[in-house]
Amino acid sequence: MTPVLEVRQLSARYGRVEALHEISLSVADGEFVAVLGPNGAGKSTLMRAIMGLIANSGAVSFRGAVLPRQSPDTCVARGVVLVPEGRGIFAPMTVAENLELGAYLLNDADEFERRRTRVFDLFPRLRERLGQIAGSLSGGEQQMLAVGRALMANPKILLLDEPSLGLAPKVTDEILGTLALLNKGGLPIVLVEQKAPLALRLTSRAYLLSVGRLVAEIDPRTITSHDELARYYLS
């Protein structure tokens, strides 16, 4: 299958420290892919580099077209949307305003309402919280808002950076369940996770990152025990 997202030889640095070394990976249409790795492996850096949030070298293309290397807004316009680590919601603004900003590039009131209705169907709680200040939501609700806001951009591929961070298992399940649903609907998803077992339950393929390098590509079906996974981490 031809890949929708293709990352070739992507490197990035913070000052003199290289945080990402020549990463190449690809995501096929409709795929649910995980990016795993321990603390500081470079998972977030990889997401930021794909979106062009930090200076990087290499190439990222989406549906055959090369994405400009330092223009996050162009990536969003092309349908590549990231839910960043720590959610990045606009805490002093209302839930409604956050959702509106998610659809910043859209200028069509009817389509806006359609997208919002779909988000409410997925996260009914957001409808109840519309007028509330986003910063006053619970952690789980904030993560739902972050995902909902990303969906307002009508992504053609959705990247998520540790959406489970700091959430109770029940809420995490709820959000990951929604992601599975979206993926069933045809949306390709890249999920960054530190907690590998969580991600491997859902995804069809996983990349393992360690100190800025791609060290393995895992087929979750072949991973049957914790020990096997631990071996990957340690090797």
Add this chain to the structure above:
Amino acid sequence: MPDLSYLPQIALSGIAVGCIYGLIGIGFCVIYNASGIVNFAQGAFVMMGGMIAYSVLNTLGLPLPIAAAVTIVAVAAAGVAIERVVVRPLWDRKATMFVMILATLAAQIVIERLALIVAGDQPKTLPQFTDLPPIRLGVVVISYQFLWIVGVSLLLIVLLGQFFKRTKAGKAMRACAFNREAASLQGINVSRMLALSFALSAALGAVAGVLITPTQYTAFNVGVPFAISGFIAAIVGGFGRPLGAFMGGIMLGLTQSMAIVAFGAGLKNVAALSVLLIFLFIRPGGILGEAK
């Protein structure tokens, strides 16, 4: 002991000039919020406001409202030009705040010297907007220009509030103020917001310049003192909070005008800087507390 019956009158003039400081302070906030940049060319916008209005009025002979409108548009364009020529190249290289302050201050000085070359060193003034005798209310005399200054300032604050609250561009600017990276992940072109913030601040500065010039004068070198006062207003208000900056401006204007009467005009800036120091000591977050 100065005659206390003058006090209300002095307060009025303090409020008027305070509104001007407040508008300039808001200009600082708008740019700072959109970008984290402290733009010291802010004073140049005020100076250009007065000077350009004067030339348009006197050389082109346009009526005052049209001259004011032309001036505001021209100064907003100058703001965008400064953003493009001076700020953007440094911004793209992730220059530090100190570099930005120096660069914008340099831009201020260049504009000031250009104004000197083009317009000469003679002070200029504008006619009062409404040529009627002032209103007398007991011991106080209220000039129409005072009403213009206060009225336009309040109107601008209301409009600005609506802009940030209701329009898409305003919301996008607030999003940038809170988290630029997250804003860019929504598809917001952050550097276009930067240009917009410069246009907006420059327009505010121009309005301030056009409003205040009839009560005093304008010259190539009025920019820096206005920038300093506006900067103090912004700090006193809690940097990045437009409403706070406006309140800070009025407080500063009042303090200055009281100080002029009590100690003489020479101590006006001492009073201004004292306000700043006192605030930095007792309430470093400003009147409304620090933004963010």
